[in-house]
Amino acid sequence: MYTLFSYQLNNQLSILRGLFKNPKFWIILGLDIVLIILAHFLAYAIRFEHILIGTDLIQFLSVLPLLILVKIPVFYATGLYRGMWRYTSLRDLINVVQSTIISSIIIVTIILYMNRFDGISRSIFILDAILTFMFIGGHRIMIRFYHQNSTGSRSLIRTSTAPKQKRLLLIGAGDAAENVLR
Numbered sequence: 001m002y003t004l005f006s007y008q009l010n011n012q013l014s015i016l017r018g019l020f021k022n023p024k025f026w027i028i029l030g031l032d033i034v035l036i037i038l039a040h041f042l043a044y045a046i047r048f049e050h051i052l053i054g055t056d057l058i059q060f061l062s063v064l065p066l067l068i069l070v071k072i073p074v075f076y077a078t079g080l081y082r083g084m085w086r087y088t089s090l091r092d093l094i095n096v097v098q099s100t101i102i103s104s105i106i107i108v109t110i111i112l113y114m115n116r117f118d119g120i121s122r123s124i125f126i127l128d129a130i131l132t133f134m135f136i137g138g139h140r141i142m143i144r145f146y147h148q149n150s151t152g153s154r155s156l157i158r159t160s161t162a163p164k165q166k167r168l169l170l171i172g173a174g175d176a177a178e179n180v181l182r
Contacts, residue, residue: 025081029072035139036071037064039131043124059120066107071132074103080136088144096137104129 044060045051075081078099080092108125111117170177 028081031139032075032136033068033072035135036067036132039135040064040067040124040128042131043127046127047121047124055119063107063111063120066110067128070106070110071099071103074106075099075136078102088140092140093137096133096140100129100133100136104132 040063041060044056048056078095080095080099104125108122111120111125
C-alpha cells in the first residue's frame with residue numbers, strides 16, 4: 001500500500017512539474033483566479049444590489065483568500081488543468097460542475113466551523129457557485145470555440161473563400177451515419 005501511495009504521489013508530482021513548465025498553464029491558472037474573484041465579487045453585488053463598501057468589502061476581502069486556496073487545488077484534483085483545453089468536452093464541463101460543488105461545500109463547511117456564518121449571507125455562496133461554474137465553464141468553452149473556428153493564427157472572422165465542398169448522399173440514420181455527418 002505504501003508503494004502504491006508513493007507511486008501515485010510521484011506521478012502527481014511529475015504531472016505538476018510538467019504543468020509548471022507550460023506557460024499556457026500559468027495563463028489559464030491566472031484567468032481562473034481572476035474569474036473566481038469576479039464570480040465572488042458579482043455574487044456580493046447581486047446579493048446586496050450595490051457596489052461593495054464598508055463591512056461588505058471587508059467580508060469580501062476576508063473570504064477571498066479562502067476561496068482561492070480551496071478552489072484552485074480542488075480544480076486541479078478534479079482534472080481541470082490536465083489535457084488540452086482546445087478539446088473541452090461535456091466530460092470537462094461535468095468536471096467543472098463537480099469541482100465547483102466540492103469546493104463550495106468545503107468553503108461553506110470551513111466558514112460554518114469558523115464563525116457559523118455570523119454576519120455572512122449564505123446566499124452569496126450559492127450565487128458564487130453558480131457564477132464560478134458559468135465563468136470557468138464558459139472560459140473553457142470559449143477556448144474550444146476559438147480553436148474550432150480558427151487555426152489559432154487566423155482571426156475568428158474568415159475572409160478567405162470557403163473550400164469546395166463535395167456532395168454526399170447519406171443513407172441511414174444510425175450512429176455510423178451521424179459520425180460521417182459530423
